[in-house]
Amino acid sequence: MSYLKRIIYNCKQATFLIEKRSLGKITFREAFELRVHLVGCSFCRIYKKQSRVINEMVQELFRSSMQADRKLDDNFKKELQVRIEEELNKN
Amino acid sequence: MDHQLNPHHWVAAHADYLFGFAITRINDEELAKDLVQETFLAALEKVAKFEGKSSERTWLTAILKNKIIDVYRKKSSGLQNKMVKEAEDEQSDFFNADDGHWINNNGPKEFGIEDKDRLVSREFELIMQKCLQKLPALWMSVFTMKHIDEEATEVICTELKVTSANFWVIIHRAKLNLRACLQRSWI
CATH class of the missing domain: 1.10.1740.10 (RNA polymerase sigma factor, region 2, helix turn helix motif)
Structure with a gap:
């Protein structure tokens, strides 16, 4: 298979580069190969969009579950503070 | 102060x-x-x-x-290796072994999350949670530390004892499985 054909077919490598670029650096050559691939591959163009949106959604999910009312029960908290006070008094 | x-x-x-x-x-x-x-x-x-x-x-x-x-x-040692193996096996369905092209039925399709200004429903959030929980613990740890806690790559590699090459493989695989699970569950 020719060099160009390999780039055009290889979605596994293209999606790898999409992920790597979104979080780190890829080389100039890799960036070129990814661009060539994306021009011809509608699957990977969809993947690229979805990948970015998934990142944002995962972040939102974590943020919203942090804000959700997840409270420790009062007894547990009371005992915990007692434990801390005990430790403080030891010193 | x-x-x-x-x-x-x-x-x-x-x-x-x-x-x-x-x-x-x-x-x-x-x-x-x-x-x-x-x-x-x-x-x-x-x-x-x-x-x-x-x-x-x-x-x-x-x-x-x-x-x-x-x-x-602790979670990503021992028994977890089996889960990694299973998650990796799932990926042989994604790409053609010879040329790395998407296998047609499993290739990405638009399923309504591509628009940036979409309204994310509670239902979709639950599916996302379910799909995240299917990831092997090591993949989930790497994914969370990078995407949510925004730790430096070197820190994650040191803490979780993965090589830099393996780090990128995990980031890629975690996203492939997560995306495929969302597409399967949502369409």
Whole structure:
């Protein structure tokens, strides 16, 4: 298979580069190969969009579950503070 | 002005926050409670070393993060290897082994999340949670540390004992499985 054909077919490598670029650096050559691939591959163009949106959604999910009312029960908290006070008094 | 520590109000001021932080990352209520307790006790021993450069909450959260990483490490050894194997096997359905092209039926299709200004429904959130939980613990740990906690790649590699090459493979695989699970469950 020719060099160009390999780039055009290889979605596994293209999606790898999409992920790597979104979080780190890829080389100039890799960036070129990814661009060539994306021009011809509608699957990977969809993947690229979805990948970015998934990142944002995962972040939102974590943020919203942090804000959700997840409270420790009062007894547990009371005992915990007692434990801390005990430790403080030891010193 | 330098920050101060006041252990007498730790529980009232930070326990719920730390609990929420832990449970979104490890998804186990009992374990999350234990970690909150361990965090305070470990913090008491470090009070003398506190330099006042960060807020009390940031400082406590950093201690908790280390405890969570210990959990990640334990979870991703031993039995978990089987889960990694299964998750990797799933991927042989994604790409043609010869040329790396998507296998037609499993290739990405638009399923309504491509628009940036979409309205994310509660239903979709639940599917996302379910799909995240299917990831092997090591992949989930790497993914969370990078995407949510925005840790430096070198830090994650050191803490979780993965090579830099393997780190990128995991980031890629975690996203492939997550995306495929969303597409399967949502369409």
